[in-house]
Amino acid sequence: MAGRNRQPLSVIQGKGRSNHLTKQVIKERQEQEEAVRGYTDNIVAPTYLTKKQKEEFDKVAAELIRLNIFSNLDVDSLARYIDSKTQYIQLLKDLKKIKSTLTMVDSITGKKMTIANEDYPKLMRVKNTLFNECRAAASDLGLSITSRLKLVIPKTGDGDKPKSEFEQKFGDV
Numbered sequence: 001m002a003g004r005n006r007q008p009l010s011v012i013q014g015k016g017r018s019n020h021l022t023k024q025v026i027k028e029r030q031e032q033e034e035a036v037r038g039y040t041d042n043i044v045a046p047t048y049l050t051k052k053q054k055e056e057f058d059k060v061a062a063e064l065i066r067l068n069i070f071s072n073l074d075v076d077s078l079a080r081y082i083d084s085k086t087q088y089i090q091l092l093k094d095l096k097k098i099k100s101t102l103t104m105v106d107s108i109t110g111k112k113m114t115i116a117n118e119d120y121p122k123l124m125r126v127k128n129t130l131f132n133e134c135r136a137a138a139s140d141l142g143l144s145i146t147s148r149l150k151l152v153i154p155k156t157g158d159g160d161k162p163k164s165e166f167e168q169k170f171g172d173v
Contacts, residue, residue: 040065040070042072045079049079057078060082060143064142077140081134081141088131095120101114101116101117
């Protein structure tokens with residue numbers, strides 16, 4: 001499906017761009033968004049996570065629930081994010097122990113030679129793959145600042161401004 005991602009009604013209204021929406025469309029969108037939001041009554045960390053991963057799952061899930069952007073349907077996505085993040089962190093620790101080059105001594109001449117470690121580029125590709133997995137999952141779940149900014153309702157400073165004569169007569173047209 002081509003086009004932009006659909007923004008929540010509250011974001012459109014917060015930006016002050018809802019004047020093209022009729023009252024009927026607004027009502028329909030509110031009902032649709034409420035129906036799609038999902039339930040939060042069965043959010044439990046999956047069994048394939050380790051104890052430490054389950055603790056992080058519970059902590060992140062609680063924060064996402066507070067933001068009203070998490071439901072039962074997102075449990076597996078969060079678990080995959082935490083699993084790939086854990087693998088990424090472990091790989092970083094292992095990469096710090098491995099050198100990108102190896103020093104070899106030529107048995108005939110006795111000279112020291114530096115050669116590339118053949119495993120290092122492979123591990124770097126895995127690291128990049130895991131990083132991209134984490135970043136994509138974090139964005140989908142609203143864990144990055146840019147993805148949350150797409151969801152946050154901007155505050156308008158119009159609350160203190162007196163209404164014009166037109167706004168008083170036709171305010172919620």
